[in-house]
Amino acid sequence: MNKISKKYLKMSEVYCIFSSPWKNVLDFSENALVDMYHYETFGEKMKHPNANGFYVGKQWMDVMIVMWREDIKKSLLTKHELYEDGSFPRWWLDKVLV
Numbered sequence: 173m174n175k176i177s178k179k180y181l182k183m184s185e186v187y188c189i190f191s192s193p194w195k196n197v198l199d200f201s202e203n204a205l206v207d208m209y210h211y212e213t214f215g216e217k218m219k220h221p222n223a224n225g226f227y228v229g230k231q232w233m234d235v236m237i238v239m240w241r242e243d244i245k246k247s248l249l250t251k252h253e254l255y256e257d258g259s260f261p262r263w264w265l266d267k268v269l270v
Contacts (some may be wrong), residue, residue, distance in 0.1 A: 194225070204227075234254045
């Protein structure tokens with residue numbers, strides 16, 4: 173088993189934010205984390221992607237970023253609102269709201 177980098181562990185916490193509504197039905201185990209890490213890092217096939225909380229979180233994160241960017245462009249949402257919400261790490265918002 174490969175050691176998961178600190179940078180990836182930090183990002184996996186963001187994935188968890190986006191899949192938190194389903195925390196009772198998705199798998200957030202260490203095995204699920206390793207499976208997701210291997211999928212993203214080495215392109216390995218996942219065993220059960222639709223049950224993996226990290227995978228589901230990444231999918232919803234990607235969707236939300238696209239929606240936020242569209243809404244910001246249309247002046248329906250401001251970057252300030254996302255920062256003030258407090259749900260998302262500032263370092264991550266700085267990265268995706270460029």
